[in-house]
Amino acid sequence: xxxxxxxxxxxxxxxxxxxxxxxxxxxxxxxxxxxxxxxxxxxxxxxxxxxxxxxxxxxxxxxxxxxxxxxxxxxxxxxxxxxxxxxxxxxxxxxxxxxxxxxxxxxxxxxxxxxxxxxxxxxxxxxxxxxxxxxxxxxxxxxxxxxxxxxxxxxxxxxxxxxxxxxxxxxxxxxxxxxxxxxxxxxxxxxxxxxxxxxxxxxxxxxxxxxxxxxxxxxxxxxxxxxxxxxxxxxxxxxxxxxxxxxxxxxxxxxxxxxxxxxxxxxxxxxxxxxxxxxxxxxxxxxxxxxxxxxxxxxxxxxxxxxxxxxxxxxxxxxxxxxxxxxxxxxxxxxxxxxxxxxxxxxxxxxxxxxxxxxxxxxxxxxxxxxxxxxxxxxxxxxxxxxxxxxxxxxxxxxxxxxxxxxxxxxxxxxxxxxxxxxxxxxxxxxxxxxxxxxxxxxxxxxxxxxxxxxxxxxxxxxxxxxxxxxxxxxxxxxxxxxxxxxxxxxxxxxxxxxxxxxxxxxxxxxxxxxxxxxxxxxxxxxxxxxxxxxxxxxxxxxxxxxxxxxxxxxxxxxxxxxxxxxxxxxxxxxxxxxxxxxxxxxxxxxxxxxxxxxxxxxxxxxxxxxxxxxxxxxxxxxxxxxxxxxxxxxxxxxxxxxxxxxxxxxxxxxxxxxxxxxxxxxxxxxxxxxxxxxxxxxxxxxxxxxxxxxxxxxxxxxxxxxxxxxxxxxxxxxxxxxxxxxxxxxxxxxxxxxxxx
Amino acid sequence: xxxxxxxxxxxxxxxxxxxxxxxxxxxxxxxxxxxxxxxxxxxxxxxxxxxxxxxxxxxxxxxxxxxxxxxxxxxxxxxxxxxxxxxxxxxxxxxxxxxxxxxxxxxxxxxxxxxxxxxxxxxxxxxxxxxxxxxxxxxxxxxxxxxxxxxxxxxxxxxxxxxxxxxxxxxxxxxxxxxxxxxxxxxxxxxxxxxxxxxxxxxxxxxxx
Numbered sequence: 001x002x003x004x005x006x007x008x009x010x011x012x013x014x015x016x017x018x019x020x021x022x023x024x025x026x027x028x029x030x031x032x033x034x035x036x037x038x039x040x041x042x043x044x045x046x047x048x049x050x051x052x053x054x055x056x057x058x059x060x061x062x063x064x065x066x067x068x069x070x071x072x073x074x075x076x077x078x079x080x081x082x083x084x085x086x087x088x089x090x091x092x093x094x095x096x097x098x099x100x101x102x103x104x105x106x107x108x109x110x111x112x113x114x115x116x117x118x119x120x121x122x123x124x125x126x127x128x129x130x131x132x133x134x135x136x137x138x139x140x141x142x143x144x145x146x147x148x149x150x151x152x153x154x155x156x157x158x159x160x161x162x163x164x165x166x167x168x169x170x171x172x173x174x175x176x177x178x179x180x181x182x183x184x185x186x187x188x189x190x191x192x193x194x195x196x197x198x199x200x201x202x203x204x205x206x207x208x209x210x211x212x213x214x215x216x217x218x219x220x221x222x223x224x225x226x227x228x229x230x231x232x233x234x235x236x237x238x239x240x241x242x243x244x245x246x247x248x249x250x251x252x253x254x255x256x257x258x259x260x261x262x263x264x265x266x267x268x269x270x271x272x273x274x275x276x277x278x279x280x281x282x283x284x285x286x287x288x289x290x291x292x293x294x295x296x297x298x299x300x301x302x303x304x305x306x307x308x309x310x311x312x313x314x315x316x317x318x319x320x321x322x323x324x325x326x327x328x329x330x331x332x333x334x335x336x337x338x339x340x341x342x343x344x345x346x347x348x349x350x351x352x353x354x355x356x357x358x359x360x361x362x363x364x365x366x367x368x369x370x371x372x373x374x375x376x377x378x379x380x381x382x383x384x385x386x387x388x389x390x391x392x393x394x395x396x397x398x399x400x401x402x403x404x405x406x407x408x409x410x411x412x413x414x415x416x417x418x419x420x421x422x423x424x425x426x427x428x429x430x431x432x433x434x435x436x437x438x439x440x441x442x443x444x445x446x447x448x449x450x451x452x453x454x455x456x457x458x459x460x461x462x463x464x465x466x467x468x469x470x471x472x473x474x475x476x477x478x479x480x481x482x483x484x485x486x487x488x489x490x491x492x493x494x495x496x497x498x499x500x501x502x503x504x505x506x507x508x509x510x511x512x513x514x515x516x517x518x519x520x521x522x523x524x525x526x527x528x529x530x531x532x533x534x535x536x537x538x539x540x541x542x543x544x545x546x547x548x549x550x551x552x553x554x555x556x557x558x559x560x561x562x563x564x565x566x567x568x569x570x571x572x573x574x575x576x577x578x579x580x581x582x583x584x585x586x587x588x589x590x591x592x593x594x595x596x597x598x599x600x601x602x603x604x605x606x607x608x609x610x611x612x613x614x615x616x617x618x619x620x621x622x623x624x625x626x627x628x629x630x631x632x633x634x635x636x637x638x639x640x641x642x643x644x645x646x647x648x649x650x651x652x653x654x655x656x657x658x659x660x661x662x663x664x665x666x667x668x669x670x671x672x673x674x675x676x677x678x679x680x681x682x683x684x685x686x687x688x689x690x691x692x693x694x695x696x697x698x699x700x701x702x703x704x705x706x707x708x709x710x711x712x713x714x715x716x717x718x719x720x721x722x723x724x725x726x727x728x729x730x731x732x733x734x735x736x737x738x739x740x741x742x
Numbered sequence: 743x744x745x746x747x748x749x750x751x752x753x754x755x756x757x758x759x760x761x762x763x764x765x766x767x768x769x770x771x772x773x774x775x776x777x778x779x780x781x782x783x784x785x786x787x788x789x790x791x792x793x794x795x796x797x798x799x800x801x802x803x804x805x806x807x808x809x810x811x812x813x814x815x816x817x818x819x820x821x822x823x824x825x826x827x828x829x830x831x832x833x834x835x836x837x838x839x840x841x842x843x844x845x846x847x848x849x850x851x852x853x854x855x856x857x858x859x860x861x862x863x864x865x866x867x868x869x870x871x872x873x874x875x876x877x878x879x880x881x882x883x884x885x886x887x888x889x890x891x892x893x894x895x896x897x898x899x900x901x902x903x904x905x906x907x908x909x910x911x912x913x914x915x916x917x918x919x920x921x922x923x924x925x926x927x928x929x930x931x932x933x934x935x936x937x938x939x940x941x942x943x944x945x946x947x948x949x950x951x
Contacts, residue, residue, distance in 0.1 A: 005831040008876035070875040073790075118940035160791050160810035229792045231804045231822050232829050233877065675882070676816045676919075683923035690927055695934075727924065731916045 009233075012070035019064055026103070027057050033102030044187060045102070053097025059090040064169070073159055074230045076216075076238075080245040086169055087146070087176040088256035095180050098187040135182045135193065135201055142179035143208045145171045150212060152223055159226045179205065183260050198264050206257035213253060216246025306365070306523060307510045313366035321368050321424055327661060328421025337668070339661065340417035342653045344424070350647025353457065353640050357685075360463040360523070361454045365508035369431040370444070376436030387442040394549040397452040398556050402595050404449055405560050409567040410587035441492035444507050451507065456557050457636045458503035459629075460529045460692060465506055465513065465521060466497065472520040473498040481512040481521055488515040497521050499539035502531025504550070529692050532629050533699035545618065545626035554628050555599040558635030562725055563594035565642040569732035602721075603628055606714035613711040614704055626704060627715050630696035634719055637689020638726050641682035645734070648673040682730045690723040790818060794893070794906040802826045803895060803904045806878070814888045814913040820880040821868055821895055833870065835897045837879040840865040844890040844907060868895075888912045 030053050037045045063069070063085040072079040104112050119125055131137055148154055149168050158168040183198055185191055222228040222238045236244060320343065328340030335341025355362040364370075377384070413419050427450075434443040444451045467473050481497040484490035491497075491512045493505050500506070512521045537543050544550065566572045567590070576586035607624035614623060651673040656666035697715040698708060705711035790808025797803075806820040819839050823832040866881035873880035885891070888910045895904045917924065 002830055004833055005877060008831070008833055008870065012874055012876045014874045067875075074875075114941075115937060118937050118943075122940055162809070226791070229795070231792075231795065231802065231824055233831065680920060680923055683920060687923060687927050691930055694931065723927070 005233075009067055009071070012067040014065045014069055016065055020061070023057050023061055027054060029106030030054075030097065030099055030102045031106070033104065033106030034097075036105050037102055045098070049097045052093045053099055053102075056090045056093030056097065059085050059093060060173070063090070071233070073226065074233050075236070076224065076227050076241050077236070077244040077248055080248045083172055084248065084252060084256075086172045087142075088253060091173065091176040091180045092184060092256075092260075095177065095184040095186045100186060101188065132178055133181050135197060138175075138178040138182055139201060139205060141175045142205065145175040146208070147212060152225075155224055156226060159224070183264075195264065196268055199261055199268075202257045202261040202264075206254050206261075209253045209257065210250060213246045213250035216249060217243045218246075307514055310365060310510060314368050314371050317366050318368035318371055321428075323661070325421045325424050327657075328417040328424075331417060331660075333417055335415045335417060336650075336653055337657060337660065337666075338417035339654070339657050340420040340424075341415065342650070342657050344420055345414045346646045346650040347654065350643040352454070353636075353643045354647075356454065356457045356461050356636070357640060358462070360461040361458040361503060361506065361508045364444070364451060364454050364506075365510070367451075367507070369427060369448070370441075370507070370509065372428060372432045373435040373441070373443075376432040379432075380436035384439045385437055387438045387440070387446055391446055393446070394452065394547075394553040396447060397449050398549065398552045400447070400449045401452065401553075401556050401560065402591065405556075405564055405595065406587060406591040408564070409591070410584045440494065441507070441509075445493045445505055452553055453557060455504050455506070456554055456632050457639065458506070459531055460633045460636050460689075461503060462525055462528050463523055464503050464526045464531075465508060465510070465523050466500060466526075468520050468522055468524070470498065472518050476518065476520075478517065480515040480517055484511070484515055485517070490515050494540040496539040499537075501534055501536060501538045502526075504531070504538070504541055529633050529696055532632065532696040533703060535703045543626075544629045545622045548621055548625045551603075551625040551628035554632050554635070555603060556595055558631045558638075558722070559594055559599045561635040561638035561642065562722060562729065563591065565638060565726075565729050566590075566594070568735040569729055570734075571732055573735075602718050606718050609714040610701075610705075610711045613701075613707045615706055627697060627700055630693050630700055630715060631719065631722075633692035633696065634686075634689040634722055634726075637686045637692075638722075640685040640689070641726070641730055644685065645678065645682055648678055679730065683727065686723065686726045686730065690719060690726075693719045790820065793908050794904070796904055796906070797826045798904050799900075799902050800826050801832060801897070801902065802829070803897070805893065805895060805904070805906065805908075807908065811911050812885065812908060813911045814885045817883055817885050818880055819866075819868065819883055819893075820873055820875075820878040821897070822878050823897060831877045833877070835879070836899075837868040837895065837897045838865050839868050839881050839883065840894040840896070841883055841885065841908075842892050843887050844892050885910050 031050065034045055034050050034053075038047075038050075063082050068078055068082045068085075072082055104116070107116070132141070149158065149171060154168070158165045181189075182201060216223070219242070220239070222242060227241060228238045230238075232238075234241075324340045324343055327338055331338045331340070335345070352363040407413060411419065413423070430447065431443045434447055435441070478485070479496070480488070480490060482490040482494065489511050492509075493507065495505060495512070497512055497516070508523075510523075513523070532544075535543065541547065541550070567587075572590070575590075576583055579586065581589065603624050604620065607620045607627065610627060611617065611620055611623045618626075649672055652670040655670060656668050659666040694712075694716050697712045697719065701708035701712035701715075790806045791810035792804060793807045793812070794805040795802070802824040804822040804824075806818075806822070808818040808820075819841070821837050821839065823835055823837070824830060825832060866883050868879035868881040870876045870879060872882065879897075891908050891910050893904075893906050893908055895906075897903070
């Protein structure tokens with residue numbers, strides 16, 4: 001192999017985000033737990049344990065992503081090195097880290113106590129664990145796995161299938177962890193058997209390993225057809241390569257067994273009376289440094305200068321909106337060639353929902369429509385009217401959202417740049433007019449359909465703006481967070497921080513953060529969707545059960561998510577000609593059924609079935625309003641699946657549009673981030689939304705019913721029906737909107 | 743195996759563990775979400791099974807296909823070029839792979855929706871960037887039908903090419919291809935039900951010593 005080829009070979013690393021994320025997560029969890037334990041029991045968790053565990057993680061990473069993996073299909077000897085790393089190097093290193101307690105402590109406490117705790121004390125599971133880690137079982141599993149996966153049918157299966165290859169690696173790693181468990185006995189495992197049995201345990205394992213290795217070394221035919229057919233990239237022919245693989249298995253494999261065997265033998269022979277455990281010492285300097293770094297990282301996160309970033313973000317989006325409007329009116333009226341056809345419908349929607357799931361309501365934070373509020377107030381003067389009482393609810397945005405969903409499909413808004421531009425201009429005009437004429441943030445709270453979308457979906461976001469310490473608010477007498485002060489305005493959406501809960505109606509404008517003189521209001525992490533089952537009344541919102549308008553908003557957005565995605569799939573699109581209806585007539589019928597008839601009929605039926613199980617017999621409408629909110633995560637999951645699909649399939653479409661806008665020669669043959677795994681991501685979002693909805697319904701039922709399972713069942717059935725519908729929609733052929741291809 | 747916390751000489755430890763403040767991690771949840779988002783992996787051609795191997799002029803050409811066997815739907819095709827005499831890999835050629843149905847293809851049932859967008863034409867450019875193994879030239883192609891297909895690999899300026907025929911199997915049904923994602927909710931629901939059942943267990947009273 002010449003130097004270029006060698007360089008190419010060494011550059012053959014694999015980018016495997018799932019594996020990297022998993023290993024990174026394991027390392028983070030271990031490091032968190034180790035840091036806590038190190039400060040309390042430094043003699044049990046010295047720095048070398050951290051080093052061993054991280055060494056094990058790095059070994060797995062190296063085995064599965066380095067050029068070893070790229071050449072595993074070409075050379076059996078390389079493949080053998082990969083397997084030795086997974087069976088002989090990584091497992092002992094991981095176990096030397098005594099990972100049990102650090103990982104349990106590294107997990108969020110609630111997860112450990114409430115979710116894992118009951119399983120950890122479950123007798124059958126403990127019995128299964130005891131059985132699996134029994135020396136005889138562990139030895140047999142390790143040996144059987146080693147021999148079975150080297151038989152030609154199974155080995156070839158793994159070589160030809162990525163999925164089976166992962167299963168094979170899983171078996172190697174899993175059985176090796178069980179095997180080495182008995183050798184290392186990671187703390188706090190008790191030693192319940194004589195230590196000397198580890199010596200025959202290791203020697204017998206070495207014997208089976210040697211027998212298998214000898215077979216590879218001396219067999220005179222190529223065992224695996226794949227290696228016989230593979231092009232030769234070294235001077236070794238297939239048979240020599242097989243013999244080399246045998247030698248690798250034999251020598252380093254035996255060393256891996258014999259070193260601990262010798263160590264334990266010496267330990268056993270020279271053992272005196274067991275010394276008492278050393279007294280706790282002060283944490284090592286490295287532990288203190290580690291704790292310092294972690295604390296710095298933690299404190300840096302909440303101090304992102306969002307209040308300073310907000311205005312520049314708003315101006316940036318305003319400029320982008322101006323560009324979209326200009327191009328929409330003057331550019332080519334082909335959606336994939338126009339900024340108004342590409343940016344709002346594929347990229348803006350996709351990025352905002354991703355921001356909602358990973359951070360929070362970042363769109364409202366940077367909303368350019370809010371920029372016009374102050375301008376409008378200067379134009380219309382300071383004598384503003386109060387927002388009419390009969391409109392102080394969500395019925396108007398519910399109607400606007402329904403109309404928008406109907407118009408989007410009926411008039412193919414996504415395919416009409418001119419209409420998109422007009423819609424944006426209309427939006428700015430409405431925001432200016434309403435916020436100019438009426439007090440407070442009336443447009444955001446009572447009108448804006450985009451805002452309502454973000455309010456509802458952000459109920460499942462991992463962050464919210466809330467107070468830090470309740471005691472500080474109890475002593476506060478100025479209430480700047482809602483009233484404002486001489487320099488800062490308070491919350492114009494009438495959310496009083498001490499009584500605020502969740503993200504409903506919160507635009508993340510950060511006015512309350514700036515206004516609070518005690519620095520007691522901040523953007524903080526929260527358990528996603530936990531506000532859905534909070535029965536307490538919220539500031540300016542009340543209880544969910546007393547707000548049928550909010551229930552309607554959630555329902556129109558949840559059922560709308562499915563209707564909106566269904567509008568682009570072939571089976572639904574082919575219904576119009578089959579029924580002899582025009583596109584507009586069919587869309588009207590479809591929207592009426594999916595946004596009015598189905599939500600009303602199914603939720604009233606569910607509420608009627610739930611009501612007999614309620615602790616206090618509320619009306620059907622109150623029951624419906626209390627439970628309908630639980631459907632929000634499922635709707636969010638569907639919006640995510642839908643918008644992320646468009647975002648990734650049309651990922652590169654803005655490039656030629658900007659080339660055209662800036663006078664360059666546009667190249668319309670764009671690449672795409674579409675790949676088969678994208679469908680898996682869509683299903684994952686839908687799965688997460690479905691499960692969160694089920695959990696929310698169950699928690700609501702627990703608050704309201706002595707028989708929560710029966711009370712939640714109708715809503716679980718409704719969610720399951722929507723989940724099945726969503727899965728079916730995701731599997732259908734879809735229009736590639738925003739692209740030049742059909 | 744015994745997962746019980748140690749007792750002798752470690753009396754302080756359980757108390758320390760119990761006394762740990764309930765802290766929420768700033769990184770655990772976003773990291774968990776990120777790992778969920780990234781679980782499905784971006785496909786890179788990794789060779790797969792050898793479909794054809796032939797000496798053309800001074801080159802030995804090996805065609806790989808993944809998945810094995812090739813099925814209608816998205817597929818990775820990779821090519822390795824070697825000096826026929828020395829076996830040294832040839833890395834500086836421009837390679838295109840053209841694949842066409844040999845007979846009248848039947849209409850195939852299903853490919854992942856994202857792949858119904860034809861981002862590649864019948865002739866795909868195979869590059870080292872698209873391959874995990876940088877000795878290979880790889881391209882993602884969409885096989886829209888099953889049955890026998892003609893594959894033409896063009897490499898080099900001299901118009902050298904390799905023609906071969908490969909058999910494409912019918913596509914895997916979607917439920918078989920994505921079963922893990924559909925199995926997750928029922929399994930997690932069953933786990934949750936078991937968790938709730940276990941949490942309602944009566945706590946066994948301790949016997950007095």
